[in-house]
């Protein structure tokens with residue numbers, strides 16, 4: 302395949318990272334669509350994208366494409382992906398895969414029928430330290446992972462407060478489904494075992510506290526209603542804690558929060574294997590300012606700073622060697638602050654060219670969404686939920 306031709310759907314907060322990823326991977330971004338055309342025009346100007354559209358329909362009619370990247374709100378993922386796959390295009394779709402497992406199954410089914418690549422932006426799998434950790438696990442360095450703990454916990458930062466992110470109808474849920482990355486990464490390390498039971502609780506603290514708002518995500522009601530009357534819907538959890546058991550006897554604990562009294566924002570997966578353990582984490586500055594000296598990376602090095610946020614990455618293994626527990630650090634240089642987003646897009650481009658295996662698959666997305674569905678059901682019913690399939 303010559304330079305693959307890509308269309309971007311959605312011109313909001315995450316879209317620039319898709320465009321930059323595709324350009325860096327040697328693809329051509331030939332079109333961009335957004336419900337409000339002015340937003341697409343602005344990104345088209347910035348990245349010299351020749352065609353601006355208001356919808357996928359218009360894009361399909363006007364642009365010869367090999368693939369689309371879906372950077373629209375979650376409720377549009379399944380309809381847009383199914384339409385694009387049926388039109389014979391490869392699809393790169395943002396996380397979470399869909400509103401629920403039923404929609405994710407429809408997407409997986411459309412991908413299987415079309416024979417095209419459907420891949421999700423589980424960018425954290427593409428981080429170099431995640432790939433190194435996975436290689437170590439696959440080489441048998443850890444043994445079976447007995448138990449893992451996935452957490453993305455944040456003190457203050459409810460995304461798009463009052464917009465689509467905080468509206469269950471459009472987002473599928475709150476912190477748990479939005480901060481899905483670490484649960485996905487833990488399942489990846491565990492080789493996606495078959496889930497058995499889920500037990501979960503949702504929390505709704507700080508839901509309407511202005512201090513906890515962050516400013517990304519579109520005000521969807523305001524834009525779609527003809528009169529522009531904004532409805533600040535906030536009907537999702539600000540934190541969720543869950544436990545998943547698997548038919549294999551393994552287990553996974555997941556914590557996700559947009560607003561919770563934790564020490565600082567942290568995204569991590571920790572696991573205990575049959576003969577070794579490991580942890581991979583990013584510690585963020587609390588309010589975008591620099592991290593203080595108490596959180597150096599264990600080697601006394603300062604936190605990396607990408608101009609907006611500062612952070613420290615740690616990736617460690619705990620192994621038994623000659624009767625002693627040895628702590629090993631996987632050390633990576635600076636410049637990884639996009640959390641694997643470019644590398645994930647590069648993998649998708651290679652996968653659609655048949656040059657690499659996709660880093661994630663539709664069936665994995667379905668299994669993950671079944672767990673998310675069960676988490677929400679358990680939180681709502683206050684009962685353990687058996688996960689089908």
Ligand SMILES: NC(=O)c1ccc[n+]([C@@H]2O[C@H](COP(=O)([O-])OP(=O)(O)OC[C@H]3O[C@@H](n4cnc5c(N)ncnc54)[C@H](O)[C@@H]3O)[C@@H](O)[C@H]2O)c1
Pocket residue numbers: 310311312313314315316334335336337340355356357372373374375377395396397422424479517518519520
């Ligand atoms: N991988 C990551 O780390 C990461 C980070 C942020 C957001 N995301 C995901 O990316 C997606 C978009 O998030 P965002 O922050 O960019 O949201 P956003 O609200 O900033 O932007 C979404 C854009 O999509 C447009 N849109 C809605 N329906 C459309 C349609 N049918 N056709 C074309 N355009 C449409 C909206 O007008 C808006 O401009 C979400 O699924 C979110 O979870 C992923």
